[in-house]
Amino acid sequence: MADDTTTPRADGGAGGAGGAGGAGERTVTMRLWRGDASGGDFVDYVLPAVEGEVVLDVVHRVQADLAPDLACRWNCKAGKCGSCSTEINGEPRLMCMTRMDTLPPDEVVTVAPMKTFPVLRDLVTDVSYNYEVAKRIPPFNPRPKTDDEVAAGGYRMQQIDVERSQEFRKCIECYLCQDVCHVIRDHEENKTAYAGPRFFARSAELEMHPLDATDRRELLQEEQGLNKCNITKCCTEVCPEHIKITDNAIIPLKERVVDARYDPVAWLGRKILRRTKGTAAEAAATAPAHGPAAVQPEVEVTGTPGPQHR
Amino acid sequence: MPEIESHDVDVVVIGAGGAGLRAAIEAKARGLRVALVCKSLLGKAHTVMAEGGAAAALGNVYPEDNWQVHFRDTMRGGKMLNNWRMAQLHAQEAPDRIRELEEWGALFDRTKDGLILQRDFGGHRYARLAHIGDRTGLELIRTLQQKAVADGVEVFMELKVLRLLHDDSGAVAGLVGYWRPSGSFVSFTTKAVVLATGGVGKSWKYTSNSWESTGDGHAMAVWAGADMIDMEAVQFHPTGMVWPLSVRGILVTEGVRGDGGVLRNAEGRRFMFDYIPPMFAAETADSEEEADKWYADHSAGRRPPELLPRDEVARSINSEVKAGRGSPHGGVFLDIASRRSAEDIRRRLPSMYHQFKELAGVDITVEAMEVGPTCHYIMGGVRVDADTTATTVPGLFAAGEVAGGMHGSNRLGGNSLSDLLVFGRRAGMGAADYVEGRSGSASVDRAAMEEVVRAATAPFERESGENPYDVQHDLQETMQSLVGIIRTGSELEEAMGKLEELEERAANVAVAGGPQYNPGWNLATDLPSMLTVSRCTTQGAIHRTESRGGHTRDDYPAPDAELGKVNFVQRVPAGGARSGGAVGTPSIRSITITPEPLPVMPDELQALFDEEAH
Numbered sequence: 001m002a003d004d005t006t007t008p009r010a011d012g013g014a015g016g017a018g019g020a021g022g023a024g025e026r027t028v029t030m031r032l033w034r035g036d037a038s039g040g041d042f043v044d045y046v047l048p049a050v051e052g053e054v055v056l057d058v059v060h061r062v063q064a065d066l067a068p069d070l071a072c073r074w075n076c077k078a079g080k081c082g083s084c085s086t087e088i089n090g091e092p093r094l095m096c097m098t099r100m101d102t103l104p105p106d107e108v109v110t111v112a113p114m115k116t117f118p119v120l121r122d123l124v125t126d127v128s129y130n131y132e133v134a135k136r137i138p139p140f141n142p143r144p145k146t147d148d149e150v151a152a153g154g155y156r157m158q159q160i161d162v163e164r165s166q167e168f169r170k171c172i173e174c175y176l177c178q179d180v181c182h183v184i185r186d187h188e189e190n191k192t193a194y195a196g197p198r199f200f201a202r203s204a205e206l207e208m209h210p211l212d213a214t215d216r217r218e219l220l221q222e223e224q225g226l227n228k229c230n231i232t233k234c235c236t237e238v239c240p241e242h243i244k245i246t247d248n249a250i251i252p253l254k255e256r257v258v259d260a261r262y263d264p265v266a267w268l269g270r271k272i273l274r275r276t277k278g279t280a281a282e283a284a285a286t287a288p289a290h291g292p293a294a295v296q297p298e299v300e301v302t303g304t305p306g307p308q309h310r
Numbered sequence: 311m312p313e314i315e316s317h318d319v320d321v322v323v324i325g326a327g328g329a330g331l332r333a334a335i336e337a338k339a340r341g342l343r344v345a346l347v348c349k350s351l352l353g354k355a356h357t358v359m360a361e362g363g364a365a366a367a368l369g370n371v372y373p374e375d376n377w378q379v380h381f382r383d384t385m386r387g388g389k390m391l392n393n394w395r396m397a398q399l400h401a402q403e404a405p406d407r408i409r410e411l412e413e414w415g416a417l418f419d420r421t422k423d424g425l426i427l428q429r430d431f432g433g434h435r436y437a438r439l440a441h442i443g444d445r446t447g448l449e450l451i452r453t454l455q456q457k458a459v460a461d462g463v464e465v466f467m468e469l470k471v472l473r474l475l476h477d478d479s480g481a482v483a484g485l486v487g488y489w490r491p492s493g494s495f496v497s498f499t500t501k502a503v504v505l506a507t508g509g510v511g512k513s514w515k516y517t518s519n520s521w522e523s524t525g526d527g528h529a530m531a532v533w534a535g536a537d538m539i540d541m542e543a544v545q546f547h548p549t550g551m552v553w554p555l556s557v558r559g560i561l562v563t564e565g566v567r568g569d570g571g572v573l574r575n576a577e578g579r580r581f582m583f584d585y586i587p588p589m590f591a592a593e594t595a596d597s598e599e600e601a602d603k604w605y606a607d608h609s610a611g612r613r614p615p616e617l618l619p620r621d622e623v624a625r626s627i628n629s630e631v632k633a634g635r636g637s638p639h640g641g642v643f644l645d646i647a648s649r650r651s652a653e654d655i656r657r658r659l660p661s662m663y664h665q666f667k668e669l670a671g672v673d674i675t676v677e678a679m680e681v682g683p684t685c686h687y688i689m690g691g692v693r694v695d696a697d698t699t700a701t702t703v704p705g706l707f708a709a710g711e712v713a714g715g716m717h718g719s720n721r722l723g724g725n726s727l728s729d730l731l732v733f734g735r736r737a738g739m740g741a742a743d744y745v746e747g748r749s750g751s752a753s754v755d756r757a758a759m760e761e762v763v764r765a766a767t768a769p770f771e772r773e774s775g776e777n778p779y780d781v782q783h784d785l786q787e788t789m790q791s792l793v794g795i796i797r798t799g800s801e802l803e804e805a806m807g808k809l810e811e812l813e814e815r816a817a818n819v820a821v822a823g824g825p826q827y828n829p830g831w832n833l834a835t836d837l838p839s840m841l842t843v844s845r846c847t848t849q850g851a852i853h854r855t856e857s858r859g860g861h862t863r864d865d866y867p868a869p870d871a872e873l874g875k876v877n878f879v880q881r882v883p884a885g886g887a888r889s890g891g892a893v894g895t896p897s898i899r900s901i902t903i904t905p906e907p908l909p910v911m912p913d914e915l916q917a918l919f920d921e922e923a924h
Contacts, residue, residue, distance in 0.1 A: 036826065052554025054669070064779040068830030069823030073351070075520040078560045078665060080448065081354040097668055120491050121827040131352065131467075139460035140415035153368070154409045156424030162417045166442065169417060169449060173353055209415065 025049075028100065030058055031110040032070065036121045042110065043067075049100075055111065056084055056095035059123075071122035079240060082174030086123050087112045092176040092238045114179040129191055130175050133199050138219065142211040157210045168205035168249060170241045171198065177235035177245055183228045194225035197235035197245045204249035207256065217253075217260045226253060311760055312767065314486070315496040318751070319343040319464075321741045322485060323504040324471050324527060327355035328447075328730030329710025329737065330506030331454035334463045336738025337504075342745060345498060346458065347466045349490070349522050353455045356508050356520055357730065360447025361563035361661065363429055363439025364731070365724035366404035370425040372436040372608065377401040379435055382918050384725060386589070387433040387619045388689070388718020389859040390874060391540065394911040395696035396716040400725070400732045407731035408440050416453040418442055430568040433619040433722040435593075436608070437568075444563045444661045450727055469496065471526065472835060473762045473895070474503060474534045474706070475754040482534060482705035484754035486762050490832060493825020495763050499752040502741040504699075505531060505692065505708040506734065510544075510843040512836075514685035515790035516559040518550055524836040525843035527712035531692040532842055532882055533895050536701040539714040539877040540690035541843070542850030545721055545860045546795040548623035550684025552641035557669045559684040562644060562662060564723040566679075567616045569658050570605050571646035573627070574678070575635040581642075582615035585626035590618055621720040621859050624683040628795055631682065641682030647675055683795050687726065688843075689717040689860060690850065693879065698740030699733055705744065709737035715877075719859025767825075769834045775820025778834040785812050785840060793848050798864040802852045809845050813898050816841060838895045845898035850878050853903055876905040 026049040031042045045062045056074055063070050074084040077096045084095040089103065089110050103109055117125035142155075149155050177197035183190050195203070203220055206212045220226040231254075233246040243249075319342075323334045326348035334346040348355065367380040380401035385392050408426065412418065418440050419427040428437045442449045458465070468490040475497075477483035484499040507527025511519025532538060549562040567573075575581045586594045594615050595601035601614035616623065627642050637643055646655055652675035656663050659674070666672040666679060691714035692701050699707045710730045717725060769775065792805035816837040821830045850861075856870035857863050880903045882896045 050556070053556045057556040063829055064777075064783070068777055068779060068821065068833075069828045071827035071829060075350055075354045075522060076356075076359050077520065078359065078557070079668065080445070080661070081358045081520070083351065083354050099669070099671075124491070124827050126491070127351070134456075135459055139456065142413055142415070152423075152425060153405075154425055155412055157417075157420055158424055159420040159427075162420060166417050169442070169452065170445065171452075172358075172448065206415075209417070212415075 028058060029108045030062060031108050032059070032062065032123065033112045034070070034122050035119065037119055040119070040122075042112075044108070053100045054096055055088055055098045055100060055109065058100065058109070059095060059111065071120070071124045073124045080172060082172030082240075085114055085174045085176050085179065087114060087179075092179045094174060094176070094240050097240055114175070116179045116181070116185045117175075127175055130173070130178060130196075130198065133195050134202075136195075136223070137199060137202055137206075138214050138216060140206060140209070140212055141214040143213045155211060161210045164208045164248075165205045165210075167243055168201045170243055171201060172241060173198065174240060176238045176240065177201075180234045180238045181229075182232070182234065183225070190225065190228065193223065194228055195220075197229070197250065199224065200226065200229070200253060201243060201245050201249040204253050207253065215260075217257045220253060221257045221261070226250070226257060229254075312495055312763060314759065314763065315494065317345065317496070317498045319345045319498060319500050320745045321345070321502045321504065321738075322347060322498050322500045323506055323738075324348075324485075325355065325506035325508060325710070325712070326352055326455075326465065327357035327506065327508055327710065328450055328454060328727060329734035330355075330504070331451070331458050332731055332734025333504045333506055333707075333709055333738040333741070335454065335458050335461060336735045337742050338458070338461050338463050340738075340742040340746075342742055344463055345466055345500070346463050347469050347471060347487070349468065349470050349526075351467050352465050353451060355451060356523060357447045357451045357727070359518070359520070359561065360450070360727050361444040361561065362431055362565040362568065363441030363446045363724050364404070364408055364450065364727035365431070365434060365438045365722065366408045366440055366728050367401060367436075367438060368405045368408065368426060368428060368440065370421055370423075371428045375436040375438060377405075378918055380404070380438065381915070383434050384722060385718065385919070387722040387725075388720050389869065390718065391543070391858060391877070391908070392718030393696055393715030393909060394915060395909065396733070397718075398915065399696055399736070400716060400729060403732045404728035407728065407735065411450065411453050411731070414453050414457045416442075416449050418449070429565060430605075430617065431564050431723045432567065432617045432623065434724065439565075439568075439724040441565070443657075444565050444659050446727060450730075466496075470832065470835060471530070472766055474530050475758055476534070477753055480535075480704065482703055483752040484759075486759045488766065488825070491827050493828065493831070495766075497754075497759055499754055501745040501748055501752050502705050502707065504737045504741050505701075505706065505712050506710050506737070507712045509711045510688050510840075510847075511685045513785055513789045513840045513844045514794070515786040516550065517685040518547060518559055518561040519685070524839045525688075526836070526839045527708065528688075528691060528846070529839035529842035529895070531701060531703070531706065531708065531712070532846065532880070532901065534703050534706060535882060535884065536703045536706060537693040538691065538846055538880040539693045540719065540850065541688070541714070541846035541880060542854050542861045542878065543689035543717075543719040543859055544685065544847060545620055545687040545689060546624045546683040547686035548620055548627055548683055549644055549679075549681040550686075551666075551670065552637070552680050552682045553639040554670060560665070560669070561684065561686070562679060562681050563659070564620070566644060566646055566659060566662060567614075569646070570649045571616070571644050572614070572649065573616055573623070574643045574645055575630045576637060576643075577635060580616075581630050581635070582618070582623065582626060585622065585629070586615050586618070587622060590622070594618065619720055619722060621862075624795060625862060627681075627683055636682075637680045639680050641680040643678035644681045645678040647677055652676075687711060687721055688847075689719060689721055690714045690847070693877075695740075697736065698743065699737040700740055700744070707737045707741045707744075709733040719861060766835055769819050769821045769831060770825070772818065772820040775818050776815055778816075778819040778821065778830055778837060781812060781815050781819060781837055782833060782840070784815075785809075785837075785844060788812070789844055789847075793844070793851060796862050796864050797851050799852065799855075802848055805848045806845075806852070809841060809848060809898060813841050841898055842895070842901075845901055846880050849880065849901060849903050853878050853905070873905075875908055877908060879904050879906045
């Protein structure tokens with residue numbers, strides 16, 4: 001791709017694919033995807049190597065010195081906002097949390113947009129799918145305060161009880177888990193009836209929230225495609241917040257769904273005993289007409305088995 | 311002329327951080343048509359970076375805490391330059407705003423009794439910050455985001471607003487901007503606008519702020535004819551990372567010091583004992599032994615000097631480094647490793663542990679951190695009415711960092727998140743009241759809109775012109791070196807001249823490529839905002855010939871009692887000169903400055919300071 005190789009003004013043409021430059025100065029070669037929805041290709045940019053940088057720093061130098069119109073999404077540059085998700089050397093990662101000195105030295109660094117979402121331009125993808133799914137999650141629905149809590153001025157919860165949901169509330173919504181999930185990465189058609197790991201974690205957070213009074217199990221199974229996940233743990237592996245999405249969110253949710261649907265004792269119990277949680281359908285019925293709880297998926301779940309992973 | 315998509319609503323909220331989200335939720339609850347517009351994706355705003363907590367006198371840890379004590383701490387922290395009414399409303403209403411978040415799903419850390427836990431922070435007499443580990447901002451923004459979505463607030467993401475538009479009466483009646491993904495233009499007619507655009511830090515080289523913090527709201531208010539106050543008051547957070555260089559400026563939460571971390575110089579000395587100012591001497595420990603007793607029991611000793619207000623700590627670090635007692639990379643050492651167990655550190659400061667481990671390769675449970683001051687927050691901003699957040703322009707409201715007055719000349723840590731909630735809600739109420747009291751529909755001048763669009767697209771049409779990144783780079787160098795943490799008259803005058811040169815350069819930038827998600831072009835349209843706020847800060851700093859809070863003058867090192875009684879008010883008078891820059895805005899040369907007396911505090915509040923002589 002020599003024709004596409006660009007070097008910075010300051011570099012005076014010293015090049016070489018990631019190796020030492022001709023002038024003795026170390027360089028780094030960034031192979032960045034350039035293009036839009038109609039297509040594109042990788043372009044190489046050769047820059048001087050600078051100590052202590054993360055991938056996002058180098059991309060910023062490409063913007064400042066070589067390609068001011070290179071599109072990349074970022075905000076905090078500290079791993080707290082989840083904006084700069086891309087695929088670095090094939091792995092879904094945050095550019096701001098990937099130190100250059102952790103990548104193989106003297107090799108080209110390849111940065112591509114997330115595959116699961118449509119490309120807008122260069123490294124930026126259209127992640128609106130995630131915001132649409134978020135609207136379909138029945139909102140938090142707290143139980144009333146007890147007399148003691150009214151007197152104390154707030155709910156009482158123990159630290160050990162809030163910690164379960166706090167794990168999921170660490171989520172920075174980088175959508176790398178959504179990107180890596182094969183159910184939608186390899187099967188675009190599943191997107192209409194699949195919430196994805198991020199939103200399974202959100203539902204788990206609400207299911208385990210000490211105050212939430214909505215039962216979300218039926219919705220998870222019938223409309224959000226929980227059964228399609230076959231727990232390959234890819235989402236857990238890429239999570240920059242190290243949330244154990246599979247073990248702590250998805251598997252417990254699957255167990256709860258199974259308990260609700262197939263356990264005869266639980267079934268009988270539900271028939272006899274008063275339910276303590278309202279169902280998602282009830283929550284939807286009481287939500288305002290314009291509210292997201294009333295929004296239904298556009299396509300029905302067909303009940304096809306989950307795709308084979310790996 | 312490109313096509314301009316149009317929308318008509320009752321209220322547009324610009325900015326979807328804490329203040330904007332809270333304002334939108336409130337206005338929506340009044341049944342109004344609300345558009346929430348933000349430059350990034352929803353949930354990515356700068357609020358997400360807030361770490362330590364939200365200050366509110368809940369009294370869950372120290373029952374003797376109450377709003378009067380919080381009010382007094384806030385005013386003293388701001389060196390009494392605060393708008394007293396804002397500080398009062400903030401202290402009174404913050405507890406309800408925090409409890410409300412819990413009703414919306416937030417999960418704060420708990421006390422043993424199961425109530426919201428509170429932590430110590432600089433300048434707060436009692437442990438007062440409601441928090442979730444060290445990721446409180448994330449919890450706050452996610453809770454508000456989920457509430458806003460559940461309530462059906464319409465969100466316009468990745469939309470950059472260029473200018474506010476007036477109707478014939480001079481009231482704000484609309485705005486024009488562009489979608490960043492497509493580059494296509496969009497306008498709103500609206501009965502009211504709430505500015506909630508956050509800060510200005512991107513004009514400095516070393517900052518904790520993201521690319522978004524270009525002062526768009528500050529600048530649009532100036533251009534719309536609104537009054538600005540205290541723009542010289544910029545907070546340099548004492549503890550930003552200094553190494554590696556690429557992460558320089560990224561914040562290290564004050565919670566590290568609240569939880570027992572101490573500052574040491576290269577000689578290992580806890581140097582903050584050498585910098586206790588008279589105003590805080592009576593309540594600050596004067597030995598390590600006394601200070602160390604305080605963490606476990608606040609009645610056993612006075613506060614450690616590491617927890618003085620931020621301006622004091624930042625200046626002290628600066629002095630140590632200047633005296634040659636700094637760390638290898640030009641900061642000082644923040645040590646919690648030798649003071650708390652590794653398990654405690656990981657539990658209470660998980661994201662700091664993670665940040666240093668992954669970005670700097672430093673294990674903070676074993677080694678000290680290298681830290682130094684970083685541009686963090688602007689106390690100054692749009693002058694507002696405390697109760698309604700109304701600016702001096704009809705139909706225009708402002709809340710959060712873009713509004714001035716609440717924090718005086720220096721903000722206490724933890725008061726920002728509570729500020730967002732208290733005044734975000736009040737902005738939603740203020741705008742809703744204004745809209746309900748107004749008749750007819752909004753209308754704007756089509757020609758004015760087209761003028762903005764023409765100016766914005768001009769950089770594409772220039773065949774030759776400067777790269778906007780070069781102009782930004784030089785602006786950041788100028789502000790860092792001449793209008794930084796320690797200022798002096800001659801350097802500020804030099805900066806004034808440089809800013810005028812930069813304004814001319816910014817008016818002649820050229821950009822390559824098309825309008826779709828083009829960061830070079832986006833930057834070209836941000837430069838006029840950055841230049842306008844930089845000018846306001848520099849001009850204000852020249853006129854405030856004293857040192858107060860976040861504003862320190864080398865040539866006027868002491869506070870001046872007379873200047874402590876005034877705000878410096880900046881505005882663009884009608885008919886000011888145009889720069890012809892990328893937004894067709896008034897030139898920075900047309901900004902005027904005048905001192906105006908502070909609002910007078912009523913006797914019953916003044917008495918809180920008289921009785922608390924120490």
